[in-house]
Amino acid sequence: MTPEPAVLDVRALTKVYGQGGTAVHALRGVSLRVERGDYVAIMGASGSGKSTLMNILGCLDVPSGGRYLLDGTDVGVLDERRLSILRNRRIGFIFQSFNLIPRMSALANVELPLAYGGVKPAERRRRARAALRQVGLADRMDHEPNELSGGQQQRVAVARALVTAPALLLADEPTGNLDTRSTADVLGILDRLGLSGRTIVLITHEDEVAARAKRVIRLVDGEIIEDRRQAPVDGPPPATVVEGVR
Amino acid sequence: MSPWEILRFALRGLTANKLRSALTMLGILIGVGAVIMLVAVGNGSSEQIKNNISRLGANSLTVTKSTSGGGGGGFGGFGGTRNRQQSSGPRTQAHDLTVDDAKALVDPVNAPSVKSASPVVTSSSVTTTYEGTSHSISQFVGTYPAYLGAANKELARGAAFTDDDVTGGRKVVVIGRTVADDLFGTVDPLNKQINVGGTPFTVVGVLKESGSSGMQDADDVAIGPLTAVQQNLTGFGGLNSIVVEAKSAKATDRAQSEVTDILDQRHDISGSNTADFQIMNQASLQSAVSASGKTFTVLLGAVAAISLLVGGIGITNIMLVTVTERTREIGIRKAIGAPKGAILGQFIAEATVLSLVGGVLGVLVGVLGSLFKVVGVKPVIVPSSIALALGVSVAIGLFFGSYPANRAAKLRPIEALRHE
Known part of the structure; x- marks a missing residue:
């Protein structure tokens, strides 16, 4: 084991829905380590348990068994209050359906995690603006979600996930609801984040999306059946090499 | 996360659905407004009744012949030997109240609390005319000048008749506002002669308006010297009543017992005999009326409180939705790290803002509404009802808002996210 703990360290994770004969085993002992700076794509057909895994990694759901260490902290023993702090500071979550809060401007949406984290309003504003600039939405800050296109909404969501500078960025099929151009936009942003050394775990069932990650994990029936490295952890994501993004 | 921040989230939540928030507030508004107004109306009406009674003279006692005052006990016996007993024995007939009774009540030794005692005779529906105009005075009173003070009658113009007028039996009269208006219209009634049942009376004064007290118009009166009224209208029978004025409001109870003692003695009332007179005490009447007024106010308040409760249930309902x-x-x-407290705070703040704003508007409406007369009653606001209604509405917001808020805060993030 390296002296620096892995960002993500999952051991023999299981998740069972229901009980007895009707029980569904969504995860059957998943073990996974993700080092700092890695860009991991988790692939699998629907029902393979990848969303369940993602929800557990995002501390939105609790596993039925196994251990989960995030940045060296055992999540299983944390109480409700500490879990919310963990979600706030360490994890940035990007949803397939964007999940922006309606009737709140893009800027307010991005500020929200900082507000819950207790950051002062002026500082909050500054950081939220910076995050929105980073995703190329400097001119859309005051628009409400329903005035933005899907791609723009997802970029706001990415900014919201980024703004707290979390140790781990989780993306649950971030391009699943987007057209080709918006997909390229969002993936471009993720590539840049990967290049700048952020730890990203994303779920997808599209090969093109997975091809951009440094490491691809394939999940079938709640078990990892393939773990393929496409690029070194401390190197650039493969796409940036091919396309030469900055 | 500062409270200010939570409040801002709450306001944003409320303004997102303005119509719904407004209607919910309306429920509380009506509740609070109703509490304040109905309590004010109840209070106002009991105050009005109290005023009417005190207008009759707060310090006064009215002694009347008791209608139920028949004989008490059996006959003492027959035979001449018992003759002496007849005078002090059980009576078969009630004594009339006499002028001498009234005079006896003004006694610094036996009745130190009595300021004055005025014998009163009254004649109802007396037809009077002045230059062809005719008016039926509902009450023509014959009495002493002290009566005016005891009955709280003040003069607007002219002067009262004097003791000399009484002894001289002069035909002068003081008339009420209604009589003056009906008979004279715009003409100055002072020193004019009016014809009362064929006898001319000179108007020497006009009474101040005292307003209607319940059924009858208190201004439809004429007051003249006892002797003149007896001579021309009522005859020299017994008095209708004796109006006794106590030295102060506090002294009325003492005055009552002094009057009772003196009259008992004069009318040979002792032990087993029932008194042949009764004393009406304005103060006790007043307290009885104010007690019933309070019941009335409480009743109105309770009805209003129910509407406030219904408003509170409206808040719960809307918050649950x-x-x-x-x-x-x-x-x-929750997924982006909102702590439980922030969620709880936001929804409780929403409910509280709803009830507080509704409550404040309700206070405004209640206070404004109380400026107008409601079914002839001038509402008098009870300050504590404002505090109470507002306090209750906020408490309702907190109480009824906390259940939905708790439900929201307890939701597991993944379950909440899956909810469609």
Whole structure:
């Protein structure tokens, strides 16, 4: 084991829905380590348990068994209050359906995690603006979600996930609801984040999306059946090499 | 997360659905407004009745012949030997109240609390005319000048008749506002002669308006010297009543017992005999009326309180709908790290703002509404009812808002997010 703990360290994770004969085993002992700076794509057909895994990694759901260490902290023993702090500071979550809060401007949406984290309003504003600039939405800050296109909404969501500078960025099929151009936009942003050394775990069932990650994990029936490295952890994501993004 | 921040989230939540928030507030508004106004109306009407009674003279006692005052006990016996007993024995007939009775009541030794005692005779529906105009005075009173003070009659113009007028039996009269208006219209009534049942009376004064007290018009009166009224209208029979004025409001009870003692003695009332007179005490009447007025106010308040409660249930209902409708939003907030307290605070703040704003508007409406007369009653606001109604409405917001808020805060993020 390296002296620096892995960002993500999952051991023999299981998740069972229901009980007895009707029980569904969504995860059957998943073990996974993700080092700092890695860009991991988790692939699998629907029902393979990848969303369940993602929800557990995002501390939105609790596993039925196994251990989960995030940045060296055992999540299983944390109480409700500490879990919310963990979600706030360490994890940035990007949803397939964007999940922006309606009737709140893009800027307010991005500020929200900082507000819950207790950051002062002026500082909050500054950081939220910076995050929105980073995703190329400097001119859309005051628009409400329903005035933005899907791609723009997802970029706001990415900014919201980024703004707290979390140790781990989780993306649950971030391009699943987007057209080709918006997909390229969002993936471009993720590539840049990967290049700048952020730890990203994303779920997808599209090969093109997975091809951009440094490491691809394939999940079938709640078990990892393939773990393929496409690029070194401390190197650039493969796409940036091919396309030469900055 | 500062409280200010939580409040801002709450306001944003409320303004997102303005119509619904406004209607919910309306429920509380009506409740609070109703409490304040109905209590004010109840209070106002009991105050009005109290005023009417005190207008009759707060310090006065009215002694009347008791209608039920028949004989008490059996006959003492027959035979001449018992002759002496007849005078002090059980009576078969009630004594009339006499002028001498009234005079006996003004006694610094036996009745130190009595300021004055005025014998009163009254004649109802007396037809009077002045230059062809005719008016039926509902009450023509014959009495002493002291009566005016005891009965709280003040003069607007002219002067009262004097003791000399009484002894001289002069035909002068003081008339009430209604009589003056009906008989004279715009003409100055002072020193004019009016014809009362064929006898001319000179108007020497006009009474101040005292307003109607219940059924009868207190201004439809004429007051003249006892002797003149007896001579021309009522005859020299017994008095209708004796109006006794105590030295102060506090002294009325003492005065009552002094009057009772003196009259008992004069009318040979002792032990087993029932008194042949009764004393009406304005103060005790007043307290009885104010007690019933309070009951009335409490009743109105209770009805209003129910509407306030209904308003509170409206808040719960709306908050439950809001929580259900925004379950997904709650999930998003939790997923990005909102602590339980922030969610709880937001929804409780929403409910409290609803009830507080509704309550404040209700106070405004209640206070404004109380400026107008309601079914002839001038509402008098009870300050404590404002504090109470507002306090209760905020408490309702907190209480009824906390259940939905708790439900929201307890939601597991993944369940909330899956909610569609």
